[in-house]
Structures are given as structure tokens and as C-alpha cells.
Amino acid sequence: MSNLELDPTPVVCSSGDDARGRVDILLPREVPLGGPRAMPVRRTLPQRDRSLIGAWCFLDHYGPEPVREGGGMSVPPHPHTGLQTVSWLFAGEIEHRDSAANHAFIRPGELNLMTAGSGISHSEVATSAAPVMHGVQLWxxxxDAFRHTERGFEHYAPEPVSGDGYTLSVFLGGLGGSTSPVTTYSPLLGAELQLAAGRKVSFDVSPKFEHGILLDSGRLEVNGSPVAAGELAYLAPGDAAVEITAAADGPVRMLLIGGEPFGEDIVMWWNFVGRTHEEIVEFRAAWTGEIEPGAAPPDGAPRFGLPGDSGLRPLPAPALPNARLRPRQRDGGRRNS
Known part of the structure; x- marks a missing residue:
């Protein structure tokens, strides 16, 4: 998915303060993707108060949203650098095409992982196979040692693991006895958990990891702290287990993410992840040079290229801000439990 904001906020992302033993609740903000008729998303990463959870640097939560003419997801070809995109659906179907010649469909319970490396472009369009779109897109x-790696794509359908009142699907890393074989470049966790009403479950986790729990539906408690639908509960490193309890009035579905604190500052603007202002300027110029009529063509092979047969015009990059990309102020955006 692209960040379609017309005036994207530049962010320098770094690991947050030490919140050991505390559950922080990160509140979402709504972002319209492409204008008032396009699909709105609820964004919980990045934000002023916390920009990274492990290597996870971007989290959009969307739907249920009707798929209809002029609605749903229709994201034209757009570029990425220095990241992997993680697509996970609860409902619907998305067609993916990228400039590395990968063509695949994203369906509920199946992971699509695209590695941008030094540059890739892709498009994502909702199909008519299902009437509703509902899911998450993460980056x-x-x-630094791997951000110029070869671009690539992996598809994985994890076998769900069932226990007393829960179903767990691990798509990255390992949890609850299930392990994903998908390629990652830092220690990570990504999983969907469904929990029956009133049930409690406890999972052993790495005390080196920080974790986030995004509640998609229902009400729950994480280590005794309440979490409402759409909120992201943050847990700092230090705990060897996480306890999750569903409210008695209905089942819950959530996403669990985690990883060792990233330990590197990153500059993130629009769809690019880099390390400096100058790199972001270079990435934008390369994309513009590939897609805009009359623009200077790139020297040698194009950094990004274009996916074939998308039928959509490539997305132009927004204007850069009039100042160097600098960190955001760390205030607001969360409540402590």
C-alpha cells in the first residue's frame, strides 16, 4: 500500500523511551487514501509518541469497507525503498503486481511480503471476489546492512494453531509453537490471534522484544490493562510472557507484532525509508525521472521500474517540504494504563 497523503509528514524514527512494566495505548488517526471517495485507514504507526516497534515502522488498519465502483482499494504503481511491505487481510481480495514481475493475490489468512531493497514499485487493487475489504498493511x-538487498516477494499461508478458546496464525517469526519460514532481516513477530468471549491466554515471548497488540474487533485486556477496538497496546522489552483476556460480551480478533528494538534512526517520507535527507531527495528524483513526461531519464537501469499490466497511471511523488527532514516532537498520541 502507498502512503497517499498529499503532504506526508517527514519522520525520523528511533526507538522510544523505556516503558518497562507499563502498557501504553497508542490511539489511531484517520487518513483518507487518495481523497474523500477513497478508502479511509486508521494509522497507529508512526505517530508522535512512538515511531517504531522493533522494525515495524508503519501500520494502517482499514475496513470493513464496501468494495464498489469508486471505492475500496485502488492504489496505482508507486515506489518503495529500504523496507518490506506486509499485507494481511481479514476479508476481501487484493491483486498485487510489482516491477520484479511478481503477480499475486492477497486473501484472508495469507501473507504477502514484498522486499523493496534499493527500489521497487507495485500496485494493489481490490477485486470483486468479495464485497468487503478489511485488513492491515504494515512496513x-x-x-542498514540489508537495505540495499535484492528486491523480492514471498507468499505464505500459515497453518492456524488452535488451543483452548483461541486460534493463532503466525506469519512472521514464532509464537505458541508455530514458526514462519518467511525471510526477515531482524528478529520479528507477526501473528493474528482470535480469542473466544471471556477466554484468557498467555504466551511466552522473548524478553528482548517490544510488542504491539492491535485490536481489530471486540474488547480485551493486555496484562490487565483495557484495550478498545482500533487501539494499539505497546509493551516494552522485559516481560517473558504476555497475558490477553477477551471481554465476556464477545469474541476478539487482534494482530500481534514485535521485535528487538531496532537501534537505528531512519528517515521516512512518503513511501521511502532512508537514513538522510539527501537520500530521500535522491529517491524522489529517481522516481520522478522514471514516470514524468519530459523528466530527465535516470542514468543506467531504472531504480524502481514499473509493474506490467496494472492499467493505472503511476502515482507522482508529492512535493518535498521546504526544510530538511527532521524528527517530530514527542508529545500526545497515547494514554497510559
Whole structure:
């Protein structure tokens, strides 16, 4: 998915303060993707108060949203650098095409993982196979040693693991005895958990990891702290287990993400992850040079390229801000439990 904001906020992302033993609740903000008729999303990463959870640097939560003419997801070809995109659906179907010649469909309970490396472009369009779109799109920052790796794509359908009142699908890393074989470049966790009404479950986790729990539906408690639908509960490193309890009035569905604190500052603007202002300027110029009529063509092979047969015009990059990309102020955006 692209960040379609016309005036994207530049962010320098770094690991947050030490909140050991505390559950912080990160509140979403609504972002319209492409204008008033396009699909709105609820964004919980990045925000002023916390920009990273492990290598997870971007989290959009959307739907249920009707798929209809002029609505749903229709994201034209757009570029990425220095990251992996993680697509996970609760309902619907999305057609993916990228400039590495990958063509695949994203369906509920199946992971699509695209590695941008030094540059890739892709498009994502909702199909008519289902009447509703509902899911999450996340980005993973690539560590400096791997951010220029080869671009690539992996598809994985995890076998759900069932226990007493719960169903767990692990698509990255390992949890609850289930492990994903998908390629990652830093220690990570990504999983969907469904929990029956009134049930409690406890999972052993790495005390080196920080974790986030995004509640999609229902009400629950994380380590005794209440979480409402759409909120992201943050847990700092230090705990060897996480306890999740569903409210008695209905089942819950959530996403669990985690990883070791990233330990590197990243500059993130529009769809690019880099390390400096100058890199972001270079990435934007390369994309503009590939897609705009009359623009200077790039020297040698194009950094990004274009996916074939998308039928959509490539998305132009927004104007850069009139100042160097600098960190956001750390205030607001959360409540402590």
C-alpha cells in the first residue's frame, strides 16, 4: 500500500523511551487514501509518541469497507525503498503486481511480503471476489546492512494453531509453537490471534522484544490493562510472557507484532525509508525521472521500474517540504494504563 497523503509528514524514527512494566495505548488517526471517495485507514504507526516497534515502522488498519465502483482499494504503481511491505487481510481480495514481475493475490489468512531493497514499485487493487475489504498493511524497516538487498516477494499461508478458546496464525517469526519460514532481516513477530468471549491466554515471548497488540474487533485486556477496538497496546522489552483476556460480551480478533528494538534512526517520507535527507531527495528524483513526461531519464537501469499490466497511471511523488527532514516532537498520541 502507498502512503497517499498529499503532504506526508517527514519522520525520523528511533526507538522510544523505556516503558518497562507499563502498557501504553497508542490511539489511531484517520487518513483518507487518495481523497474523500477513497478508502479511509486508521494509522497507529508512526505517530508522535512512538515511531517504531522493533522494525515495524508503519501500520494502517482499514475496513470493513464496501468494495464498489469508486471505492475500496485502488492504489496505482508507486515506489518503495529500504523496507518490506506486509499485507494481511481479514476479508476481501487484493491483486498485487510489482516491477520484479511478481503477480499475486492477497486473501484472508495469507501473507504477502514484498522486499523493496534499493527500489521497487507495485500496485494493489481490490477485486470483486468479495464485497468487503478489511485488513492491515504494515512496513518493516530494513537494517542498514540489508537495505540495499535484492528486491523480492514471498507468499505464505500459515497453518492456524488452535488451543483452548483461541486460534493463532503466525506469519512472521514464532509464537505458541508455530514458526514462519518467511525471510526477515531482524528478529520479528507477526501473528493474528482470535480469542473466544471471556477466554484468557498467555504466551511466552522473548524478553528482548517490544510488542504491539492491535485490536481489530471486540474488547480485551493486555496484562490487565483495557484495550478498545482500533487501539494499539505497546509493551516494552522485559516481560517473558504476555497475558490477553477477551471481554465476556464477545469474541476478539487482534494482530500481534514485535521485535528487538531496532537501534537505528531512519528517515521516512512518503513511501521511502532512508537514513538522510539527501537520500530521500535522491529517491524522489529517481522516481520522478522514471514516470514524468519530459523528466530527465535516470542514468543506467531504472531504480524502481514499473509493474506490467496494472492499467493505472503511476502515482507522482508529492512535493518535498521546504526544510530538511527532521524528527517530530514527542508529545500526545497515547494514554497510559
Amino acid at each position: 518493516l524497516a530494513l537494517p
